[in-house]
Amino acid sequence: DVEYAELLADKFDIETLKVNMKEINEPLENRLKNIDIEETERSHWPQTKIPTPNPAEQNIQTRLRMMTLYYIAEKKNYVVMGTSNKSEILTGYYTLYGDGATDMRPIGDLNKTQVWELAEVLGVPEKIINRPPTGGCRGDESDRDEKEFGISYEDFDQIYESINNNDDLSKFEEGDVKRVKELIDAARDKSDIPTFKIAE
Amino acid sequence: DVEYAELLADKFDIETLKVNMKEINEPLENRLKNIDIEETERSHWPQTKIPTPNPAEQNIQTRLRMMTLYYIAEKKNYVVMGTSNKSEILTGYYTLYGDGATDMRPIGDLNKTQVWELAEVLGVPEKIINRPPTGGCRGDESDRDEKEFGISYEDFDQIYESINNNDDLSKFEEGDVKRVKELIDAARDKSDIPTFKIAE
Numbered sequence: 001d002v003e004y005a006e007l008l009a010d011k012f013d014i015e016t017l018k019v020n021m022k023e024i025n026e027p028l029e030n031r032l033k034n035i036d037i038e039e040t041e042r043s044h045w046p047q048t049k050i051p052t053p054n055p056a057e058q059n060i061q062t063r064l065r066m067m068t069l070y071y072i073a074e075k076k077n078y079v080v081m082g083t084s085n086k087s088e089i090l091t092g093y094y095t096l097y098g099d100g101a102t103d104m105r106p107i108g109d110l111n112k113t114q115v116w117e118l119a120e121v122l123g124v125p126e127k128i129i130n131r132p133p134t135g136g137c138r139g140d141e142s143d144r145d146e147k148e149f150g151i152s153y154e155d156f157d158q159i160y161e162s163i164n165n166n167d168d169l170s171k172f173e174e175g176d177v178k179r180v181k182e183l184i185d186a187a188r189d190k191s192d193i194p195t196f197k198i199a200e
Numbered sequence: 201d202v203e204y205a206e207l208l209a210d211k212f213d214i215e216t217l218k219v220n221m222k223e224i225n226e227p228l229e230n231r232l233k234n235i236d237i238e239e240t241e242r243s244h245w246p247q248t249k250i251p252t253p254n255p256a257e258q259n260i261q262t263r264l265r266m267m268t269l270y271y272i273a274e275k276k277n278y279v280v281m282g283t284s285n286k287s288e289i290l291t292g293y294y295t296l297y298g299d300g301a302t303d304m305r306p307i308g309d310l311n312k313t314q315v316w317e318l319a320e321v322l323g324v325p326e327k328i329i330n331r332p333p334t335g336g337c338r339g340d341e342s343d344r345d346e347k348e349f350g351i352s353y354e355d356f357d358q359i360y361e362s363i364n365n366n367d368d369l370s371k372f373e374e375g376d377v378k379r380v381k382e383l384i385d386a387a388r389d390k391s392d393i394p395t396f397k398i399a400e
Contacts, residue, residue: 019235024228031224032271037217040277056274060267066297067263071232074256077240082393089395097266101297108395193282195289195308 001136007125017072021064029060048092049186050148055095058137062098079103087112087153090160092187093135093145100191111160112153151179160184201336207325217272221264229260248292249386250348255295258337262298270301279303287312287353290360292387293335293345300391311360312353351379360384 002018009016043051066080073080082102084094086109094100107115112133119129133153135143146152159172159180169177202218209216243251273280282302284294286309294300307315312333319329333353335343346352359372359380369377 017235017237021231024224024231027227028224028267031221032268035217035219035268035272037272037275039275042277054274056271059270059274063263063267063270067228067260067267068232068235070259070263070297071256072235072237074254074259075237075239077242097270097297097301101301102393105393105395108393109397193302193305193308195305197309 004128004131008128011123011125019068019072021068025061025064028064029057032056032060048190049182050091050093052143052148058135058143059095059098061137062095063101066098066101073103081106082108084108085110085112085115087157087160088145090187091149091156091183092190093149096190111157113157149179149183151176151183156180156183204328204331208328211323211325219268219272221268225261225264228264229257232256232260248390249382250291250293252343252348258335258343259295259298261337262295263301266298266301273303281306282308284308285310285312285315287357287360288345290387291349291356291383292390293349296390311357313357349379349383351376351383356380356383 005016008014039054042054069080072078080102082100082105084100084102084105085107088094089105089108107118110118116129132141133145134141135145135148137143149156155172155176159169159177161167162169162172163177163180205216208214239254242254269280272278280302282300282305284300284302284305285307288294289305289308307318310318316329332341333345334341335345335348337343349356355372355376359369359377361367362369362372363377363380
């Protein structure tokens with residue numbers, strides 16, 4: 001990931017700051033793993049229907065990154081820009097209070113297909129555009145977004161926009177349409193914090 | 201704080217789990233302090249008008265606690281309950297993605313005055329009710345909420361409810377009314393993440 005980040009920064013002449021948090025991530029993970037609790041099994045992410053092993057460990061990484069970004073932002077009076085796109089937000093493909101925790105979402109209204117198109121226009125290196133999207137938390141390809149969704153971004157985006165525009169859905173596979181609806185329904189309330197209300 | 205938590209747990213027979221994160225907090229804080237950045241001065245919290253020293257250090261604590269709570273919740277399939285009350289939410293008196301980061305807010309629609317009243321009714325130990333509210337991040341009394349607000353919770357709550365009900369405000373000090381409006385205005389958008397929208 002660092003390699004790709006540097007490629008991009010070079011291309012657009014962006015100032016970078018490299019902070020290695022590995023030395024903290026390990027003892028932190030070990031400390032948390034040592035908490036004396038019994039794990040409850042479950043088959044999908046909390047608040048979404050994405051099938052996955054328990055995300056507790058990988059969420060440590062994304063939340064530690066959030067803390068680091070906010071530490072720097074608070075010291076420098078900066079704003080933390082979020083990289084979530086519309087497809088990720090709709091499917092809940094982010095860690096709550098991890099990579100989903102930012103001050104602003106510049107590409108949050110562009111779906112993944114549009115992000116790819118924009119990247120072409122801007123001249124983002126092909127190597128980056130062609131890289132299969134992954135969560136990037138497991139050090140291998142096992143957390144590829146589309147594998148976890150059970151549908152490609154291209155299909156997801158087309159079907160979602162068609163649903164949204166009340167277009168005819170008969171040209172799509174029935175199973176794919178069902179899956180898109182499932183993913184969106186499951187993630188709908190992911191970032192809401194319900195507050196108990198006093199009855200009037 | 202541990203002492204008070206145990207007092208409460210004993211009183212209501214609540215199961216507790218004590219996790220000491222101090223051994224991680226120190227190296228984490230040191231690691232972040234070693235990042236090679238120049239600090240920008242500012243006189244108040246980001247997103248609020250509460251005057252305070254730079255909160256970056258104390259936010260490490262609250263975010264580390266959030267991570268710990270979510271680690272346990274994700275392992276046990278639990279929900280993280282937030283302790284924020286209406287007065288704290290209105291004034292933004294919480295750490296974004298720290299203690300403000302929860303799944304649910306059972307007392308989020310009760311102002312601090314009502315929380316005190318409820319505590320009396322429930323029989324919460326007087327020692328806890330009478331303790332002056334503090335952020336509890338600096339190990340002393342310097343982060344007392346009301347000192348940082350420049351107004352007491354009692355006055356804040358009365359004035360806020362009066363504003364909200366379009367009541368006559370002339371019975372309050374002019375400066376206090378101004379302060380309440382300032383605090384609320386400054387914190388209004390604290391937990392929103394603006395998303396850039398594609399023009400229609």
